[in-house]
Amino acid sequence: MSNTAELIATEQRLGAHNYKPLDVVLTRGQGVHVWDSEGKQYLDCLSAYSAVNQGHCHPRILAAMTEQASKLTLTSRAFRNDQLALLYEELAALTGSHKILPMNSGAEAVETAIKAVRKWGYETKGVPEGKAEIIVCSGNFHGRTLSIVSFSTDPDARGGFGPFTSGFRTVPFGDAEAFEAAINENTVGALIEPIQGEAGVIIPAAGYLRRVRELCTDNNVTLILDEIQTGLGRTGKLLAEEHEGIEADVTLIGKALSGGFYPVSAVLSNSEVLGVLQPGQHGSTFGGNPLACAIAREALKVLTEEKMVENSAVMGEYFLEGLKSIRSNIVKDVRGRGLMLAVELDPEAGGARQYCYALKDLGLLAKDTHVDTIRLAPPLVITREQVDWALDRIEKVLMQ
Incomplete structure (x- = not known):
């Protein structure tokens, strides 16, 4: 089976370069989690741009x-x-x-x-x-x-x-x-x-x-x-x-x-x-x-x-409160409604992409948008414990 580097190289060589994905090759998903080709588990905080609200492979x-x-x-x-x-x-x-x-x-x-x-x-x-x-x-x-x-x-x-x-x-x-x-x-x-x-x-x-x-x-x-x-x-x-x-x-x-x-x-x-x-x-x-x-x-x-809409309201409010409680001098704004959330960084922070890579290394997948913003949108099945897990990693990265 091809390894991660080979798959990325093949994609770069043969595919049109109309996307700039994070360099993680995903092979499996279940609920809020996905796994890469090396077997590492991640919490998905993008949900394929809100396409997998119900969680992966329901x-x-x-x-x-x-x-x-x-x-x-x-x-x-x-x-x-x-x-x-x-x-x-x-x-x-x-x-x-x-x-x-x-x-x-x-x-x-x-x-x-x-x-x-x-x-x-x-x-x-x-x-x-x-x-x-x-x-x-x-x-x-x-x-x-x-x-x-x-x-x-x-x-x-x-x-x-x-x-x-x-x-x-x-x-x-x-x-x-x-x-x-x-x-x-x-x-x-x-x-x-x-x-x-x-x-x-x-x-x-x-x-x-x-x-x-x-x-x-x-x-x-x-x-x-x-x-x-x-x-x-x-x-x-x-x-x-x-x-x-x-x-x-x-x-x-x-x-x-x-x-x-x-x-x-x-x-x-x-x-x-x-x-x-x-x-x-x-x-x-x-x-x-x-x-x-x-x-x-x-x-x-x-x-x-399965009451996913209701869970989105409750977990979204909890997630937003947790993000707002992070006291980082690089955070310009935190906003959201339900589980559609964003952390906007100060332009002097050097762009959101490097922070998304740092989160990836800690097992959380999020995506930068418009240079300075980290968008967070996990599947609507996320639990309080999983939100806490995500907040720990986000705080660690934003406080570095």
Whole structure:
């Protein structure tokens, strides 16, 4: 069997260098733990960017996947399958959605929402053809497709990929007045993350999303909340919008919708928005396939029946308090909601990546983002003892 150095060298030689992972080669996962090719155990504090909220290789989801994989995996949407309607029914009951459109990746869900909301704008709102605008926020991360990077404010995401898709207006995240000023007669939608994950777990002030919801309602603008990272228990509620007591017109979920077993995403909305799509106008060969649906159904059941959302709220609060109690002169800010947490370091600390490597050496895997921030997002099954274990290592590294 190839050793770690050989695997890393092969990856560097043959793979496109569009990622810069920490140099650990993982071979196995169970619950909150993963093991590398040398057999060393780690506590995973990234959860594949919140895709494995239910923990690695959850036995119930694995059983559902195995059972369905032995029966039927793919029909395309040319024919019906016996899992799709059941997923619709269970998702609708859980989230209150009236219409659902399944896709595969988070980026596909975002693209689907953009298309549907533009079409709604032309056919229902009466915006002149080709003039539809969607308001987005600076610091956003919604995926990597060409249309999505067209409205990114990250130079790495945009640089060298133009010409770009037009029709987006960018406002500062968390600024309701700027949002209000950006609305005009051609505004069909607003695409917002309730908490900006990739930007470093940026949480807007209380009341911001409520005000945005009011402005969208008053101006007949469709509010799209990208809950691909924040949704499905990550912030201590099923959906992060619940913290503000609002409902989006379109909600995007993915990642943990499959518990990390398979790419599954969904656009949750109403008949008014998704009703504009007619046969042949949008789709996906794999979207809504029976294997994906069976996995997603069990992933949702596990999340709710095993009280993972509630655990996220309790353990998240405990973890946050523990992080705030660390008295290190290199820590600039600590923030979080549920188990979506971040430690922002002082720029003079020399960047967060070296601290992530130091944590790796102590058996904890976390990832740096935006140079100075360590993001912490363990699976929602984490226990108090495991949080204490993590806090000991984080304190040790930050106090060195």
